[in-house]
Amino acid sequence: MRAIAIISLWAALAGAALSDEAATAIGDADRGAKIFKKCQACHQVGEGAKHRIGPHLNGIFFRPAASFAGYKYSKGMRRAADSGLLWDLEGLEAFLTNPRKAVPGTKMSFAGLKKPKDRADLLAYLRQFSDNPADIPEAAPTARKVEIDLPPEVLALVGDPDFGEYLSTECTTCHQTDGDYDGIPAIIGWPTEDFVIAMHAYKQKQRDHPVMQMMAGRLSDEEIAALAAYFAGLE
Template sequence: MSKLSLHTFSRLAVDLMRWRLVVALTGAFAASTIAHAENLGDAENGKRLYQECRSCHAIGRNAKNKVGPHLNNLFGRKAASVEGFRYSKSLERQAAGGLEWHIDTLHAFIENPTQVASGTRMRYRGMKDPQDRADLMAYLRQFSDSPANISEADPTADAEDHDLSPEILALTGDPEYGEYLSGECTTCHQAGGEDRGIPSIVQWPEDVFVIAMHAYKNKTRAHPVMQMVAGRLSDEEIAALAAYFAGQELE
């Protein structure tokens, strides 16, 4: 049975919104052993909803950690416990306080990650509809409760909302050139993958990196420094940076 520490409770209980979460979590925890089976939703719809997650989280056969940890065997897993993934201190504190991933805790986390771990590196606005969350978890559950299924499941499918031409996405970047160009990035984005005021870009999936940089370049993403930096990068240079950062090993 998972539980949050007293310390966590006192921190969470600072305002009404957070009170509601505490009440919800407490109630859910009490019922969690019987709730698991009944609370699962429509896995097909969940698979569709998972497109929101897939740019950062891999799941299925050969899934590896990307920007976020892989999600195989998520259910029943202790929080912040995937080997080789560098978690926020905030989530590690929650894990030390006993946080485990079950339907109830996942409901709260996916609804708004910062409610559960205020300093989490998971930059996700949250999924507000409880039915959507249940559907998503039904999908995720396929990769947890029956390991035999995992080998049959496809790795994360490809589909994204963007206007980028397939030619640009298909460019193969030169990682050596990317490494040189990355000097312009690592003055601000920490090479070690820490996130302190400026997000980590280490091990970003190449396509996500390319889409983001082109969005800065055409100024659909707002940030003056990034618009300026991306503004003078050619398509090949963006591909080179994407190749370099995607393949970068954490020290």
Template sequence: MRTILAAALAGLVLSAGVAHAGDPDKGKSVFNKCKSCHMIGPNAKTRVGPELNGIVGRPMGSVEGFHYSKELKEMGEAGGVWDADKLNAYIKKPKAMIPHGRMPFPGLANDQQRDDLVAYLKQFAADGSQAQ
């Protein structure tokens, strides 16, 4: 299992470097699809899904108090860190990246909407403050 996870992480790393030009203002609107499970910002809390403050650069499966799937926890323990490319791939089709993951969202096929959403998420620091 660890070999498969390591291979999946390696594939994601190899895909890194792809430029994603997203509009964070449009991404805020796209985030409305995520709000029923996730929060972001100064008062964000874990709900059905983990809060997303500081997601870019955060180790995978690391929000304290959230019950992650075994796969996602193992990816984090193996050194997996969320970056723009990994987030984009995960948002596109979560079950393709983490087959036994807990996120019920089927995915977001629209490339530009994913880029916009990731640009929006990147604005938030771990404390929920938003870069201007």
């Protein structure tokens, strides 16, 4: 029953996660729509989008590279995928700056966007076509670094993985434990300190995602450490 309540709350808060503030956290989406016209010869996005010369770009945020079904990727892109390339903000930013430098052997002929504002605005536009609020950058704890001041004793806490597994059922209502991407970023295998910092950033409302803020706000320091220890041990 508790899991059902969480899912219901997720649905109720989903719209809030796509507020104007969140939508402009990267750049100007309206201006990004105009910049996307440079991409339309090869890529589609939005309802009914299909693969063309390049793959469609729906749900691109936090998707592993070369993971859209039905599209024939270049050898260079497949090599990048095998090396762990993820389309988070860092990966997308590098690729949009200079595609051939970021992914040697890519068949994408576009020279790249040299102006940081152009890249930021285009990413703000593309982010609107994620499947659900979990795909926005604020939802991935490692996507946007947020520095928060935590007492050394909090970072030094050694969590109990067994207790973390007991607590994890609420997390795994949405996040998969096999590492697969299904519209919601995977949270396994993280360094424990990264996980702890991310959860405390949500708890202190330094990260913008209402569901994660609610979930983290209910956890004690010891419970966060236990979850960090549990998920760090999963592969």
